Amino acid sequence: MTSRHISHIRNWLWSSPPAEWALNQLRELLIGALRQGPVPKHVAFVMDGNRRFAKRHRIETVEGHNLGFEALAKILEVCYKSGVTHVTIYAFSIENFKRSKYEVDALMDMAKIKLKQLVEHGDLLDRYGASIRILGQRELIKPDVLEVVDQAVSMTSGNNNCVLNVCFPYTSREEITSAIRETVEEFSHPIPAEGADKERTSTFKEERIAHTIRSQQFSQHTNSDAAYTQAPGLRSPSSSTTSLSSYSQDASERDTSSVSTSTTLHPDGYSDTASPFPEPTSGVTQTSPSKGSQGHQQNSTYPSPELITPDTLSAHMYTAGDPPVDLLVRTSGVSRLSDFMLWQCHQDTQIVFLDVLWPDFDLWSFLPVLWEWQWRTIKAEQWDNDQESKEQRSERAAARKKPLKHAARTSTGIPPTRGSKVHAA
Amino acid sequence: MAPVTKNDVSLYRKDVASGGRALTPAEREKLLRPYLPPPQSESNKMKSGLSATATQKRHRGHRPRLRPFLKSKLHFILFFLIQLVFGIYIRLRQIYHAILDRLLAIRHYHHRSPELILRDVQNLERIPEHLSVILKFKSEEDGGLEALMDEVAELCAWSAAAGIPLLSVYEKSGILKTYMSSLQKMVEQKLVAYFGRPPAAPILSVFAPNHPSTGSSPFPSPQTSVQSTDRHPSTVDQRQRFNLLLLSASDGRDTLVDLTRTLAEMSQTHKLNPKDITSNLINTEINATTSISGLRERDGHSVKPPGKEVDPAEPDLVIVFGPYVKLDGYPPWQIRLSEIFCVGDSGGDVSGSRSTRVEYQALLRGLWRYAGAEMRFGR
Numbered sequence: 001m002t003s004r005h006i007s008h009i010r011n012w013l014w015s016s017p018p019a020e021w022a023l024n025q026l027r028e029l030l031i032g033a034l035r036q037g038p039v040p041k042h043v044a045f046v047m048d049g050n051r052r053f054a055k056r057h058r059i060e061t062v063e064g065h066n067l068g069f070e071a072l073a074k075i076l077e078v079c080y081k082s083g084v085t086h087v088t089i090y091a092f093s094i095e096n097f098k099r100s101k102y103e104v105d106a107l108m109d110m111a112k113i114k115l116k117q118l119v120e121h122g123d124l125l126d127r128y129g130a131s132i133r134i135l136g137q138r139e140l141i142k143p144d145v146l147e148v149v150d151q152a153v154s155m156t157s158g159n160n161n162c163v164l165n166v167c168f169p170y171t172s173r174e175e176i177t178s179a180i181r182e183t184v185e186e187f188s189h190p191i192p193a194e195g196a197d198k199e200r201t202s203t204f205k206e207e208r209i210a211h212t213i214r215s216q217q218f219s220q221h222t223n224s225d226a227a228y229t230q231a232p233g234l235r236s237p238s239s240s241t242t243s244l245s246s247y248s249q250d251a252s253e254r255d256t257s258s259v260s261t262s263t264t265l266h267p268d269g270y271s272d273t274a275s276p277f278p279e280p281t282s283g284v285t286q287t288s289p290s291k292g293s294q295g296h297q298q299n300s301t302y303p304s305p306e307l308i309t310p311d312t313l314s315a316h317m318y319t320a321g322d323p324p325v326d327l328l329v330r331t332s333g334v335s336r337l338s339d340f341m342l343w344q345c346h347q348d349t350q351i352v353f354l355d356v357l358w359p360d361f362d363l364w365s366f367l368p369v370l371w372e373w374q375w376r377t378i379k380a381e382q383w384d385n386d387q388e389s390k391e392q393r394s395e396r397a398a399a400r401k402k403p404l405k406h407a408a409r410t411s412t413g414i415p416p417t418r419g420s421k422v423h424a425a
Numbered sequence: 426m427a428p429v430t431k432n433d434v435s436l437y438r439k440d441v442a443s444g445g446r447a448l449t450p451a452e453r454e455k456l457l458r459p460y461l462p463p464p465q466s467e468s469n470k471m472k473s474g475l476s477a478t479a480t481q482k483r484h485r486g487h488r489p490r491l492r493p494f495l496k497s498k499l500h501f502i503l504f505f506l507i508q509l510v511f512g513i514y515i516r517l518r519q520i521y522h523a524i525l526d527r528l529l530a531i532r533h534y535h536h537r538s539p540e541l542i543l544r545d546v547q548n549l550e551r552i553p554e555h556l557s558v559i560l561k562f563k564s565e566e567d568g569g570l571e572a573l574m575d576e577v578a579e580l581c582a583w584s585a586a587a588g589i590p591l592l593s594v595y596e597k598s599g600i601l602k603t604y605m606s607s608l609q610k611m612v613e614q615k616l617v618a619y620f621g622r623p624p625a626a627p628i629l630s631v632f633a634p635n636h637p638s639t640g641s642s643p644f645p646s647p648q649t650s651v652q653s654t655d656r657h658p659s660t661v662d663q664r665q666r667f668n669l670l671l672l673s674a675s676d677g678r679d680t681l682v683d684l685t686r687t688l689a690e691m692s693q694t695h696k697l698n699p700k701d702i703t704s705n706l707i708n709t710e711i712n713a714t715t716s717i718s719g720l721r722e723r724d725g726h727s728v729k730p731p732g733k734e735v736d737p738a739e740p741d742l743v744i745v746f747g748p749y750v751k752l753d754g755y756p757p758w759q760i761r762l763s764e765i766f767c768v769g770d771s772g773g774d775v776s777g778s779r780s781t782r783v784e785y786q787a788l789l790r791g792l793w794r795y796a797g798a799e800m801r802f803g804r
Contacts, residue, residue, distance in 0.1 A: 015431060029503060032496065036504035066441050113444060120450040124457075173761060177704040180685045185699040188692035302693040305686040310678040313685060335765045335794075342757040346677065351750035351765070371511045376749065378508070 027363060034082045034367075037374040038381075040326035042086040043079060044341050044349075047072065049332030049357030056357075062106040067359040069114065078363050080130075080162050082370070086322050088165035090340045094140065094174065111168065112145045115152045122155050129161030135318035136170035137178075165319065172342035179316035179343075186316075187303050317343055325349045327373050329366075331358045350376065522769055529786040537619050539586035545789055546587045549796035556584055557593040557672075557740035557763065559755060560783070561747065562600060570600060574608050576783040577601065577669075578615035583788055585627050585667040586619060592669055593715075593740060595755050599673025602633045612669060627665035634676050634714040670715060674754035681758065684710055711758045712738040739763060744791040746781045766791040 013019060047068055054064025072089065079087050091111070097104060118125065118132070134149050141149060149168075314320065325344045330337075333355040337345065345351060350373055356365045433456055440447045448456070535542050546552060558580060563572050577594050584592045594601065601608060609631045620626040684707065691697040715738045739759045745751070745767045752760065768787040781787075 029499070030507075032500040033503035033507060036501050037508065066438070109444070117450070117453065121454055121457075124454065173704045173708075173758065176681065176758065177702060177707055180681070180688065180707065181699050181702040183685050184689045184692050184697075184702060187689040188699060305689040305693070308682055308686050308689060310682055313678070313682060336762055337760060337765070339761045342761060343678075346752040346757040346760065347754050348751065351752070353750070353765070368511075371507060372515070372749075375508060375511050375515065 030363075030367060031078065031082050034370060034374075038377045039083040040370075040373055041084065041323040042088065042325045042327075043084050044088040044090070044325050044328045044345065045072075045075070046090045046328070046330040046338065046340055047358045048330060048334055050359060052332060053357040053359045061103055062110070064359060065107060065110060069110070071359050071361050074362055075366060076164065078366060080128075085161070086163045086165065088135070088167065088319065088322075088325065088341065090167045090170065090338075092136075092168045092170070093339065094137065094169050094171045095339070097140070097169075108142060108145055112148050115145075115148045118152050119148065119155060125156055126159060129159040131156040131159040131163050133163060133165050133318075135165050135167045135175070137174055138169075140169040163322065165322070167318075167340070170318075171339040172337075173339055175318055176313075176343055179313050182316045183308060183312055187305055187308065190302055314343070319344055327352065327369070329354065329369060331356055331361050526784070526786060529790070530784065533786055533789055535583065535586075535785050537582075539582075539619055542583055542586035543588070546792055549792060551796055552588055552792065553741035553764075553795055554589070555591045555593065555738075555740045555742075556589045557595060557743045557755075558783075559595045559743065559745045559747070559753060561753070562596060562598055570604070574601070574604065574611050577608065578612045579785075580783060580788070581612045581629070581667065581669055582615045582619040583785060585616060585665065587792065590666060590668065592667075593672055594669065595672040595753075597674045597754055599671075599675055601671045602636050602673060605631055605633060605636065605671065608671075616667070624664065627667040629667050629669065631669045631671065632715070633671040633673075634680070636671075672756060676714065677754050677756040677758075680711065680714055680756070681707075707758070711756075715759075742766060742791060742795045744768065744788065746783055746787070748781065764795050766794050 014023075050064040050068040051061050053067065054061045057064075076087060092107060096107075132152055134153055138146060138149075319325075319341075324347075325341060326349060328337075328341065328345050328349050328351045330352070331354050333353065335353040337351075341349075352369050352372075354361070354365060354369070436448075436456060440453065533545055535545075560573065560576065563569055568575075573596070580594070581592055609629065612631070613626075613629055616626040616629060617623070688697060688699075688702060692699055739761060740763045743755070743760060743763045743765050745765065747753075747767065748769065750765055750767045768781050768791070
């Protein structure tokens with residue numbers, strides 16, 4: 001009874017105008033101070049603990065989710081004020097569909113209402129330059145919700161000050177899967193056959209180019225016997241008919257290799273300087289072996305699968321174009337990623353697991369996390385700088401010890417470093 | 426952004442409770458407006474100099490210039506103060522954790538006896554089927570490769586004694602994979618030191634994705650795994666089996682990229698329709714690279730123990746030997762539902778560039794934490 005009394009008085013004190021004012025000033029001050037250091041560009045949150053919060057406080061689960069939304073609004077404000085540009089939140093997992101139908105429906109309704117209100121206040125959002133993106137499997141969203149989602153997304157798509165990624169029917173495995181699928185689809189579109197392409201677009205004549213190159217070669221190597229024996233048709237470069245016929249001879253050869261004409265044209269090694277045509281072929285190494293089955297395109301080629309890199313896949317993730325996730329926060333003491341941002345967070349992201357439940361998560365529990373991030377980032381930078389300067393020092397010492405080696409290196413054509421230059425002089 | 430007044434909160438919650446019908450959009454906007462920061466477009470306008478605001482500025486004179494200046498100075502000083510105090514706090518925390526660790530190490534020490542280790546874990550409700558550790562390569566001052574391999578061997582012995590059938594070791598550069606045969610010897614020696622002569626020591630097999638395992642075949646059926654150390658085939662079935670899986674950064678993104686390349690090639694030759702690519706397909710392929718699933722089936726364990734939705738190739742528990750949780754390129758596909766435990770900053774290092782020392786009580790803490798954590802699959 002007494003404790004309740006005290007808490008009542010405490011609440012009254014905290015909500016009194018001077019206390020409120022002081023708290024507000026303190027908040028502003030701390031956020032301002034935060035901005036002085038490095039700030040994570042992209043923060044991801046797993047909003048866990050709404051239901052446990054509801055259970056603990058004996059309120060309805062839906063009520064817990066509502067309070068969770070309030071906490072989210074507060075945290076977003078802190079984030080954007082302190083300079084975080086991208087925030088990604090895990091709003092709804094595909095696994096969450098396994099929850100009770102009542103709860104799923106309530107969550108869906110909540111999303112619908114919030115987004116609808118967002119659309120109603122569209123001009124407000126525009127003024128702050130915030131844009132909303134929905135990451136996840138759209139086909140799992142109910143059509144009525146999807147409509148509102150699309151409206152909200154398209155309305156805010158032009159804003160680019162800050163981005164809120166809402167992961168809504170999302171799991172990371174599905175994201176990776178769809179990225180792989182899209183990449184595969186992209187790489188199984190045949191790029192237009194090169195011969196046909198050039199005939200359509202190029203205003204330059206291959207024959208003429210080939211001819212010019214040959215005549216250049218000829219004039220350069222008039223003394224060389226090899227040039228004569230390699231290209232017997234080139235003895236009279238002034239006559240256009242003979243050179244053309246020689247081109248057509250070469251062309252039959254060229255079709256078999258079908259990679260690049262320039263390499264067959266100059267065997268004596270200035271191929272990269274003299275190649276005059278645009279090269280759509282640079283990425284093409286593979287011709288389709290079963291082109292007959294697919295029909296009319298005789299020369300259909302595919303981009304080589306070897307060109308696929310981790311960056312290709314990253315570009316097909318839902319978060320393509322966003323800066324890398326610097327910080328991931330999961331509340332409610334569960335230390336698992338739960339299929340969230342696996343691809344984005346498994347490298348240099350600092351992952352923080354907090355014991356606080358999401359509706360209780362506010363500036364005061366978030367600040368220590370940010371401070372620690374700043375502290376570690378600064379320390380890591382210092383460490384890197386130390387390593388670098390150490391390396392430079394040792395390099396310089398090595399250069400002082402072995403001037404001969406460096407002199408030798410400069411003679412072989414590698415641009416000289418500063419240390420070696422001293423010794424060369 | 427004044428703290429929201431009670432009145433407004435109750436008004437807002439009433440609106441939410443009614444499903445957003447209690448207030449009209451205009452009313453809601455009015456409710457929110459005091460809490461919104463000044464819009465950026467307006468401040469830009471101020472800069473560009475609308476006549477009205479410009480005259481206002483002139484009237485106020487020096488104030489707009491001095492105030493932001495002082496404010497930024499104040500922020501700067503505060504930032505340094507906070508960083509200073511926080512740095513001291515982290516150091517103190519480190520010392521505290523280090524002392525706690527020492528105490529724990531005194532209370533629980535393995536004395537190279539599997540019985541003692543077993544006693545430490547026997548009261549736990551559950552033990553991970555697949556334990557994974559993230560280690561960092563050590564610099565020469567810390568002992569280099571040899572120290573790393575010794576740590577791996579120790580971890581193997583502890584895990585085997587605790588009844589964990591599979592341990593995977595992640596080390597970014599993958600140097601362990603190149604020394605697989607010598608590592609196998611080291612671990613075998615260590616197991617003998619803990620358990621005694623071969624019939625007592627568990628059978629060890631070492632794997633690495635895309636590496637033909639040295640000394641043991643990737644699918645050790647009883648016949649092949651009888652190898653060198655064991656001369657009594659009849660006791661094989663009673664002997665405990667222990668598997669060590671070596672992972673590196675190339676088993677993460679690169680493997681997924683490799684799979685994509687293969688799929689793209691298949692799609693280009695029309696052996697596969699891109700629409701057939703599902704997470705199930707990818708899961709099967711990724712699990713095949715670690716080739717542990719096949720192994721476990723052979724061991725007589727069911728691939729999916731009832732009540733558990735985790736594939737055996739996915740670690741149940743990942744222990745990060747570092748000051749904070751940074752996965753450092755750990756295979757992303759497998760870590761989906763793994764419990765992550767960070768040993769913490771009891772060592773002297775803060776930047777996470779060096780590895781924390783691998784110690785028995787750290788592993789124990791991880792196992793305790795794992796046993797206490799409840800598993801929920803989104804339900």
